Amino acid sequence: MSADPTQGLFFRDALLVDPEALRESRGHLLVEGGRIAAIGPDLTPPEGARVIDCAGRPLAPGIVDLGVKIGEPGERHRESFGTAGRAAAAGGVTTIIARPDTEPAIDTPEVLEFVTRRAAASAPVRIRHMAALTKGRAGREMTEIGFLLDAGAVAFTDCDRVVTDTKVLSRALAYARSLDALVIGHPQEPGLSKGAAATSGKFASLRGLPAVSPMAERMGLDRDIGLIEMTGARYHADQVTCARTLPALERAKRNGLRVTAGVSIHHLTLNEFDVGDYRTFFKLTPPLRAEEDRLAMVEAVASGLIDVICSMHTPADEESKRLPFEEAAAGAVGLETMLPAALRLHHAGQVGLARLFRAMSYAPAQLLGLEQGRLAAGAPADLVLFDPDVPFAMDRFALRSKSKNTPFDGQMMQGKVIATFVGGLCVFGEV
Amino acid sequence: MTFRARHLLGIEHLSPGEIRTILDLADRYVELNRRTVKRTDALAGLTQINMFFENSTRTQASFELAGKRLGADVMNMAVAQSSVKKGETLIDTALTLNAMRPDLLVVRHNASGAVNLLASKVNCAVINAGDGRHEHPTQALLDALTIRRAKGRIQRLRIAICGDIAHSRVARSNLILLGKMENRLRLIGPPTLLPAGVADLGCEIFDDMNAGLKDVDVVMMLRLQKERMDGGFIPSEREYFHRYGLDAEKLAHAAPDAIVMHPGPMNRGVEIDGVIADDINRSVIQDQVEMGVAVRMAVMDLLAQNLRAERGRAAAGGIDV
Numbered sequence: 001m002s003a004d005p006t007q008g009l010f011f012r013d014a015l016l017v018d019p020e021a022l023r024e025s026r027g028h029l030l031v032e033g034g035r036i037a038a039i040g041p042d043l044t045p046p047e048g049a050r051v052i053d054c055a056g057r058p059l060a061p062g063i064v065d066l067g068v069k070i071g072e073p074g075e076r077h078r079e080s081f082g083t084a085g086r087a088a089a090a091g092g093v094t095t096i097i098a099r100p101d102t103e104p105a106i107d108t109p110e111v112l113e114f115v116t117r118r119a120a121a122s123a124p125v126r127i128r129h130m131a132a133l134t135k136g137r138a139g140r141e142m143t144e145i146g147f148l149l150d151a152g153a154v155a156f157t158d159c160d161r162v163v164t165d166t167k168v169l170s171r172a173l174a175y176a177r178s179l180d181a182l183v184i185g186h187p188q189e190p191g192l193s194k195g196a197a198a199t200s201g202k203f204a205s206l207r208g209l210p211a212v213s214p215m216a217e218r219m220g221l222d223r224d225i226g227l228i229e230m231t232g233a234r235y236h237a238d239q240v241t242c243a244r245t246l247p248a249l250e251r252a253k254r255n256g257l258r259v260t261a262g263v264s265i266h267h268l269t270l271n272e273f274d275v276g277d278y279r280t281f282f283k284l285t286p287p288l289r290a291e292e293d294r295l296a297m298v299e300a301v302a303s304g305l306i307d308v309i310c311s312m313h314t315p316a317d318e319e320s321k322r323l324p325f326e327e328a329a330a331g332a333v334g335l336e337t338m339l340p341a342a343l344r345l346h347h348a349g350q351v352g353l354a355r356l357f358r359a360m361s362y363a364p365a366q367l368l369g370l371e372q373g374r375l376a377a378g379a380p381a382d383l384v385l386f387d388p389d390v391p392f393a394m395d396r397f398a399l400r401s402k403s404k405n406t407p408f409d410g411q412m413m414q415g416k417v418i419a420t421f422v423g424g425l426c427v428f429g430e431v
Numbered sequence: 432m433t434f435r436a437r438h439l440l441g442i443e444h445l446s447p448g449e450i451r452t453i454l455d456l457a458d459r460y461v462e463l464n465r466r467t468v469k470r471t472d473a474l475a476g477l478t479q480i481n482m483f484f485e486n487s488t489r490t491q492a493s494f495e496l497a498g499k500r501l502g503a504d505v506m507n508m509a510v511a512q513s514s515v516k517k518g519e520t521l522i523d524t525a526l527t528l529n530a531m532r533p534d535l536l537v538v539r540h541n542a543s544g545a546v547n548l549l550a551s552k553v554n555c556a557v558i559n560a561g562d563g564r565h566e567h568p569t570q571a572l573l574d575a576l577t578i579r580r581a582k583g584r585i586q587r588l589r590i591a592i593c594g595d596i597a598h599s600r601v602a603r604s605n606l607i608l609l610g611k612m613e614n615r616l617r618l619i620g621p622p623t624l625l626p627a628g629v630a631d632l633g634c635e636i637f638d639d640m641n642a643g644l645k646d647v648d649v650v651m652m653l654r655l656q657k658e659r660m661d662g663g664f665i666p667s668e669r670e671y672f673h674r675y676g677l678d679a680e681k682l683a684h685a686a687p688d689a690i691v692m693h694p695g696p697m698n699r700g701v702e703i704d705g706v707i708a709d710d711i712n713r714s715v716i717q718d719q720v721e722m723g724v725a726v727r728m729a730v731m732d733l734l735a736q737n738l739r740a741e742r743g744r745a746a747a748g749g750i751d752v
Contacts, residue, residue, distance in 0.1 A: 202628035206443075208543035208564030208603060210628065279545030322522055324542030326563070 008032045008049035009424055012114040014385065016060035018375045020357035029059060031381040034423040052419075052431045054385060058127075060357045061373050062094025062125075062382035062420060064099065065335065065367070066262060066364040067159075067184075067238055067295040068313040070096070070127075070183035072118055073111070074103025081115075081400045083174055084335060085123025087400040089428035091336035092417045093311075095126040095372050100137070101159035107132035107143045109151040116152055120297055122336040124427040125420075126382070128368070130155045133172050133183060139163040142172040154368040157184035157238065160285050162220065164190055166227065173233035182367060184236045186255070187220035188286065197326050198287045203272045209325060212291065214242035217286060221245050225252045226264050228259060236367060240306060241289050243296035250305055260367055262308035263297050265334055265341045270407060279399065280321045280328035284312070287330075301359055302351045308367065311338040315403030333401045343388050343415035361399045381424035385431070388415045436727045436735045437741070438550045438557040441566035442607040448606065454576050454585075457722070457729035461576075464725055466501070473732045474503035477534040481507045482524075483560065484540040489695055489720070490570075492558050494537045497727035502734075503535065521545060522552055529553040534738060535731055538562075543600075544551055556734040558727075561600050570694055571604035573726040575612070576651055577719050581690050585612050589686070591643055593619040594653035594675060594702050595664075601694045605715040606632065619643035620675060623664045640675055652677055652693045655702050667703055678704040682713070690715045 009031035016027050016039060028043040029036060029203040045051050065088065071078040088096050097296045098115070100106035106115060112131055119127035131153035136142045145156060162185075163169040176183050196205035196212035201233060204211035221237055228235045228350060240249060240261040266284055271291045275282045282288060300306040314331025321328050334341075340362065345351040365373030372382050418428030433448045442450075454702045463469060479498040483491050491507065498505040510524065519527075521540070529552070530537065538546045543563030549556040561567040579585040590609055596602040596618050606629075609616055616626060616634040630636055637643030644650060655671065665671045675692065691707055691714045699705040708714050 200627035202631045205626035205628050206603065206607075206632075208562075208566070208600060215625070278547055319520070322520070322548075324521060324540070324545035324548055324563075326542050326544075 006370060007262070008046050008430040009061055009381070010045035010051045011385070012045070013056055014051050014054035015056055016375060017058050017060035017353050017357050019061060019354050019362035020374050020376065022354045022358060024058070024352070024354050029375070031424045032273065034381055034425075036375065037378055038378050038383050039375065051244060051416055052385070053179045057385060057387050057418065058353055059383055059385050060177065060353070060377050061361040062381070062384045063338065063360045064095040064364040064373050065093045065158055065250050065338065066097045066308055066310045066368070067099055068096045068311065068335065069315060069331070070098045070340065071103060071315060072102065072115060074338050077279040077402070078317055080122065080144055081119045081127060082122040082311070082401060083402045085127065085138050086121075087335040088331070089420045090400055092339045092420050093125060093335050094382035094384065094420060094422050095128060095365070095370065096123070096335075097154060097368065098127055098129045100130050100132045101155065105132045105137045106130070107135050107137070109147045112148060112151045112153060121334065122269070125422050126257065126372075128152070128370070130153045130157050130184065132156070133164060134157045134168065137161050138146065139165055139168060140176060142168070145176055146179055149181055154370070155182040155184050158186070159238075160186045162188050162190045163187055166223070170227050170231060175229055175233070176232055177233040182234045182235065182236060184338060185224045187217050187224055187237045189216040189219040189223070192216035192219070193286070196287065198275065199272050199281060199332060201272070201287050201290060203240065204274070207275070207278070212287065214244055214289065217242045218245045218248055221248050225257065228231070228252070228257050232258075234258045236308070239267065239286060239312065240292060241267040241286055241297060243293045243419065245356060246296060246300055246305060253305070260307040260363070262310050263301065263306050263314035264423055265309055265338045266312065266332055266407060267294065268301065268309065268342050269341045274407065278325040280325055281332060281409065282403050283325060283330045285329055285330040285379050296301065300348050301345075301356055304356060307359065307363045309342060309356070311335055315401055316405045321405055331402055332405055333399065334400050334406070335401065337394065337406055337413070339384070339386065339417060340413040340415040341408065346388060347414055381421055383421040385418045385429070386415060390416045394417060400402050400427050435667045435737060437734070437737060439568055439730055439734060440547050440557065441552055442568045442571050442604045442611070442728070443566070445611070449609065450572070452610065453572055453664070453726065453729050453733065454579060455547050456732060457572070457576050457725040460725040460728040461722065463518045464721070469500050470502060471500065472502040473500060474501035474671045474735050475533075476658070477503045477735055478532070479503040479505045479529060479532045479535040479537065479731070480503065481537045482510050482528065483541075484510050484538070486511055487539055487560070490539065493723045494560060494727055497724050497731060500724070501728055501731060502733070507527065517704065525549045525552045529555070539556040539707070554679055557736050558730060558734065560719045564598055564603070566604045567600040568604050569727050569730060570601050571608040571721070572730070573719055573722040574605055574651065574692060575691065576726055577715050578690070580719070580722070581715055582648060586614065588614045588649055589617070589647040590614050590649040590651065591617040591619055591647040593622045593640065593643070595655050595676065596620050596629070596653065597624045598637065598656065599653050605651060608633065611678070617643050617716060621665055625638050640681050640682050644681055648689055650677065650682065650685055650689055652691065652703050654696065655698060672701055676700070676702055676704060677707055679707065682707060692716065692719060694719070701713065
């Protein structure tokens, strides 16, 4: 994707959000040839450049959303590359990192090439793909990690299926290390979490829901950390959601292991009580946690202990959600709601804009070796211009995703995307 | 009258005043049920459908009898064997039934929250006859009525609930009701059968039965389901009976006039000694069954009154409900 090189794009008077330097400052930004050409307070628009007056509104590197479920192949009735791409553009997401938990799983170079071609043809934003770590995500044999890397896989993960056989996982990690491939794990002790629909505690007990102790997540991460120490692999925990998991993560980082962690926007902004009267749109994997856990995650994002915020976008059709809570599908869509939800933390004074975009853009891009996520000369002009203050009531049927399963339906939110640019081209909004 | 709800989905949303209203009316139905002629016409012309997705003999019979004594047209749907097996969803089943215009739906389902979900899709009164591990409100109400009649009050009592609390909707509804009525509650059972976080609900937790039963006024035993007996949650039936089965020796720690309750069906020799269950001076287990019919009559009577009032208002306002 490239912009018309003859015409520059000049953002006048924006609040420049630089997640790399963790700085927010007023200034101008010039885009030329699809890349950021210059940034600063004293720039003047070159002749013929299109000038966008930002009036002091934030301009940040577009979101790199690590872990988006798209229903291709297999479940296009839930989400296609086209609908996910349009939802992403509207949500300020300029790079989707797609999950391989499709049907069939993305576990061979052939399937990967197929989805890569489909994605490029139909989505207005960049889409990069992860591949399964084991064949069929069955946890028995590792995939062709080398070939898949050559075909463009940016990371390897079995998503929410835990590789229970430690021998298999240790071999996959050791092999991945030889190629410096990133392995993404789902820290969870599956023996404890099997069948769980809620986090154990007073709420789950009163609702009579099968529940899992937060300890299952700590145990899962502890096990994975042991294997990382053994193999030296590069590892990212997809979602860390419990306070008691954090000391283990902190220790692993302090010991110099190549470990990073993410958290979904839902676990940062909602807690178990939001489930209320068995509302299945709040059923997630892992389940929503206690308020103390949520606050601990917010703090861990603010301090940088948790590196990445993702939407964990998981489209589910109405039928799979219109069931008793235990039987309903888990997951929520998030591409379009991630930014306004994240801005709740900004408005609450808990996490600043630069830190938010470090977790949503810079850190995931760095992790995956992408050149996105930076507001610096030479970086691709993947940008989001937004108004953090404009209030609106969330209406799920206004979402561009094919599936409308958002837990924020009917809620008051604050912050809207004005325009999204990919490689200097406007893919959403009117400016 | 202070009972205004449309459905009875759980004890959680009832106020102490509403609970008293139900119990007071149930007292009157106990008297009626003891007469030779047991009919009223409180529900005359109304249709009651019993929809039990989980097999039940006692509760279904109790609801059926309650409805018939109130003059309703009662139908039992054998849903456990029918459409659900053919892949129909709960909501479709509900909508199908709703189209037949019932007035009262009595529902039991094996998933927690399923009855709430169903209630949101129909426009008749729904009574929860037990959903998963969530609630079984009429059981808690009949237990409260039994206690009130045996003890003369339903406040400031020491009440022990013993056994498989984790998997019991009866325990949850009782916990909520007896807590609302300001009693001191104790939960007794092996740690594997106690749900997490219950200590936050203001109960005392005991894994030693003798200590837990000390000076209590009411002993509520729970049924231990067969599938939980071997190895998974407890080592064996006989060890469970030894540590948590109610026998004369353990009951001796309770107050001398303590009553013994059990929601049935009982496993004699597993959670309760047959001698205790049959002791007419201590056991109120048969009274519970009798109170069950009266409480269900009271609940259906009150819900039917609310339903008629609502339809009256809607007719006056020209809205079809």
